[in-house]
């Protein structure tokens with residue numbers, strides 16, 4: 238059934254009608270690949286409606302998005318210390334969305350938020366965990382011995398870490414950057430692994446979750462997952 242575009246977009250949970258009107262006026266909404274005009278209607282069952290490239294999700298009441306979390310935000314739904322919450326960066330119209338897994342207050346990057354309880358549960362269950370890739374900046378140099386420890390397993394107080402992958406190691410003055418891909422997700426795992434090999438983390442950013450990449454998403458901004466990304470994520474999570 239055809240419906241006014243701004244009504245359709247707000248019904249998808251992405252933003253309010255008023256915000257949708259602004260996006261339409263800015264030429265950021267498309268129907269089947271052509272730029273839509275204010276006043277148009279579309280049928281989501283027959284036509285592909287996209288806002289800033291992201292396809293609207295109409296087939297269910299669930300919503301899943303990624304946020305590029307800045308440092309200085311926490312990933313719980315409330316905080317006794319009144320610190321800023323990652324969910325404060327999302328429009329209220331989206332309703333309650335829960336962070337899947339945590340990023341520390343001082344960690345930035347890809348945070349998945351969803352109201353799909355089944356997806357969240359599968360993604361955090363140890364038997365289905367998808368890989369997580371971090372861009373890590375440490376003081377000092379990651380030498381071959383350190384790299385080998387990160388890749389084969391570091392003894393932490395909650396046990397030996399699972400095999401991990403290190404790539405793209407590069408020097409930057411007295412510091413060094415590298416990418417670290419983990420198949421598990423323990424509390425403060427990257428910082429603790431680096432501490433254990435004598436390197437202190439000075440910047441930490443999650444850049445990928447499975448094959449879902451942060452890409453060019455600006456800090457503090459979010460985007461709804463495209464249908465294909467959601468399908469792949471569900472498949473990776475064993476759904």
Ligand code: URA
Nearest residue numbers: 340341344425427428
């Ligand atoms: N590892 C950490 O140390 N911190 C995070 O926020 C995520 C992974």
